[in-house]
Amino acid sequence: xxxxxxxxxxxxxxxxxxxxxxxxxxxxxxxxxxxxxxxxxxxxxxxxxxxxxxxxxxxxxxxxxxxxxxxxxxxxxxxxxxxxxxxxxxxxxxxxxxxxxxxxxxxxxxxxxxxxxxxxxxxxxxxxxxxxxxxxxxxxxxxxxxxxxxxxxxxxxxxxxxxxxxxxxxxxxxxxxxxxxxxxxxxxxxxxxxxxxxxxxxxxxxxxxxxxxxxxxxxxxxxxxxxxxxxxxxxxxxxxxxxxxxxxxxxxxxxxxxxxxxxxxxx
Numbered sequence: 001x002x003x004x005x006x007x008x009x010x011x012x013x014x015x016x017x018x019x020x021x022x023x024x025x026x027x028x029x030x031x032x033x034x035x036x037x038x039x040x041x042x043x044x045x046x047x048x049x050x051x052x053x054x055x056x057x058x059x060x061x062x063x064x065x066x067x068x069x070x071x072x073x074x075x076x077x078x079x080x081x082x083x084x085x086x087x088x089x090x091x092x093x094x095x096x097x098x099x100x101x102x103x104x105x106x107x108x109x110x111x112x113x114x115x116x117x118x119x120x121x122x123x124x125x126x127x128x129x130x131x132x133x134x135x136x137x138x139x140x141x142x143x144x145x146x147x148x149x150x151x152x153x154x155x156x157x158x159x160x161x162x163x164x165x166x167x168x169x170x171x172x173x174x175x176x177x178x179x180x181x182x183x184x185x186x187x188x189x190x191x192x193x194x195x196x197x198x199x200x201x202x203x204x205x206x207x208x209x210x211x212x213x214x215x216x217x218x219x220x221x222x223x224x225x226x227x228x229x230x231x232x233x234x235x236x237x238x239x240x241x242x243x244x245x246x247x248x249x250x251x252x253x254x255x256x257x258x259x260x261x262x263x264x265x266x267x
Contacts, residue, residue: 010215011104012207015140016114016234017097018225020132033069034093039128044077044091046124051089054116055081062090089117096121107238115231122227134225139237144212148204151181155213156202160248195223196240217245 026035048059056079063076070076075090075097088099098114105113125131147155156162162184166174174180183203190196197220205214219237242257 010143010145011141012101012144013140013142014100014104014110015097015138015142016110017095017138017140018118018134018230019136019138020094020134022094022130022132029069032072034072035069036067036093040076040093042128043124046127047091047096047121048077048079050120050123051079051117054120055083056089057081087113091121111231111234114234118227118230132227134227134230135222137221137225137230137233137237138218139234139241140216140218141241142207143215143217144207144210145215146210147213148211150213152184152202152204152213153180153182156184190219190240190244196221196237198244217241 022039026037029035048056058080060078060080061076062078063070063074070093072093072095075092075095077091079089079091081087086101086103086105088101090097090099096117098110098117100110100113104110122131145155147159150158153164156164164184165171166180181204184201186198186200188198190198199216199218199220201214201216203214205212207214219241221233221237225233246257
């Protein structure tokens, strides 16, 4: 297995996503869609008011007004700041996500930004006399590698040590001149903590305006998380992610895996 080159420069985005459930009853809809309620809009506006105190005064609605239902992963609003171009907050139905893109900050700063978002959310909820406990926390890393001339199967084997075999009826019919190209998806529970799920998706596509092999990896913590415990939970997930992927690639995909509280992309 080869050592992975181009890391951590390959890191394109880090996402921290929190989900919760309000007490409002929502009727079930086909396809897992959720019905928008007036309280969703109110909370997004109140969160915008709170986060504007941190300079995030640019607000964009991501779903057209009047749409009755949405995918629960679809954010309703995006909040940005002219003074923090690499940081984006998004709010949806029982959803808060924090997105970090280049130029990256230090890992500790990212954790602090997520915690500030949580604090602003709790302040917005308090305006309506509400409190929540988070039900899940997702930490997601998106990498783009320039080795696009390699077939996906070859890249998986050389870089991640993942081998894929085909039944003889298929392999005997396949061309021996080229290696198969396909998307790869994995979902598994980590034995170290049965409340944590690892997902990994690898495919070819465009990222940051160029063709790339895109590696989208995430750790999902699925149990109740208090607002003041989000930072510790993020650090735990980050450590688990480093252990898994640094072990697979024999390199650090984010510089802070080896250097502690340094910049996640080596800046």
